[in-house]
Amino acid sequence: MDFKETIQFIQEKFKSKDFIPLHNPIFEGNERKYVMDTLDSTFVSSVGRYVDRAEEMISQISQTQRAIAVVNGTAGIQVALRLVGVNPGDEVLTQALTFVATANAIQYNGAQPVFLDVDYDTMGLSPRAVSEFLEEFGERRETGTFNRKTGKRIAACIPMHTFGFPVHLDELMKLCRDWNIPLIEDAAESLGSEYRGKPTGSFGKVGVFSFNGNKIVTSGGGGMIVTQEEEIGILGKHLTTTAKVPHAYEYFHDQMGYNFRMPNLNAALLCAQLEQLSYFLDRKRRLAAEYSTFFESQGIIFRKELENTKANYWLMCVELGSLEDRNFFLEKTNGKKVMTRPIWQLMYRLPMYDHCQRDAQTNAEFLEQRIVNIPSSVTQEYQLVNSK
Known part of the structure; x- marks a missing residue:
């Protein structure tokens, strides 16, 4: 997979082939x-x-x-x-x-x-x-x-x-x-x-x-x-x-x-x-739904909220199949000015916390190698027209 369709989808969604940030603030209210x-x-x-x-x-x-x-x-x-x-x-x-x-x-x-x-x-x-x-x-x-x-x-x-x-x-x-x-x-x-x-x-x-x-x-x-x-x-x-x-x-x-x-x-x-929080939440949930449909068609896991919860979908993310897939995805998307970022390195890998007590970290290490954040701003077609 070369992720060309993914890059094109994101570019179309954000109406840009220039740099697309991970999460851009919107100032359309008061x-x-x-x-x-x-x-x-x-x-x-x-x-x-x-x-x-x-x-x-x-x-x-x-x-x-x-x-x-x-x-x-x-x-x-x-x-x-x-x-x-x-x-x-x-x-x-x-x-x-x-x-x-x-x-x-x-x-x-x-x-x-x-x-x-x-x-x-x-x-x-x-x-x-x-x-x-x-x-x-x-x-x-x-x-x-x-x-x-x-x-x-x-x-x-x-x-x-x-x-x-x-x-x-x-x-x-x-x-x-x-x-x-x-x-x-x-x-x-x-x-x-x-x-x-x-x-x-x-x-x-x-x-x-x-x-x-x-x-x-x-x-x-x-x-x-x-x-x-x-x-x-x-x-x-x-x-x-x-x-x-x-x-x-x-x-x-x-x-x-x-x-x-x-x-x-x-x-x-x-x-x-x-004052615009409910608006932001609604538009981000629409974007998440579109991402979910698209990535399902690509055979890529898009992370969604669980039953009995409601996520704000602040930073949306996908789960790749392996560390190699993750790194390739990061290389291809960022190379096309589509900002994507891996999930954080685990805290005990940092020098100031490498001495801290920890357990096996089975899930954390699995996710560290696979989770990538994708552009999550409210897309332009959904932005509020400032009539105030």
Whole structure:
């Protein structure tokens, strides 16, 4: 297979034989109006009405009690870990098949990741892998769950909804309850995705979204922490705004905080993007359906949502037959200016994480050799005509 038909299909779909990016943002709503409003108001930094409005919008979209706007998703995970009680020297269960930010945020807290396998169907953290690890290494104590091999406390579990496909949350949540391990959803890629009719990010003790420039909605840079627990939300807002105690003029900070506030300028862009979220989701699902039909005709697996889930199809992907097929596909598509990218290298292949405890990674290594992301922007024929 030379993938000529695939390249032609994508070029026709995006109406271009020039460079076709992986995921291009669309600014066809109130973005310019809201950003100019912040400039006119002079409130462009971390105080302004768009920050409050963005938090309210995300709280409604994610069906959570509180949302805290932050500078990016990585910072959000870093703070989320602290909010659930992760301390230096602790361990956090997560997946090796993820973007590096997940592991980095753990290490920023002085903790260490333990890498467990993913499920083949979700490409996200496997409940079976977590269960097998805890049965072999877990030890329940009055002060929490500990790793018998290392003696360290297992202070949290972070599944990541890979490319917007929800993990098997029911099983993971039950395991975390049984072992008294807080669950944090790395929902950076899954805004708009659902599991059994509920939004991702709303299941864990804390959830975190990202609004980087390539996400389904963007604020240029930015993220959001969400939670169902009011006290966690209040503490999260306090910590991310330098832990400053409110006062008319005094500067008193009652603990180590972070200057992780989202600027009002970015929040204005985010509000305009969030107004179009349902539109983006609908158009991306149409593109996914067309991709699915096309790749089925080519004998190539196109990754689709599972029963009882709804994926946002942030980055769409295909599964090739082998590492050689994957590399050939990458070479041919990129050679024709159609941007495609392999899934991430597994975290334990990186020098700063090669010492971390891990399991066999059977599914993760299989997927690492076969999964490729393909152009996933809303295509031109579906773009919204700006009538506002």
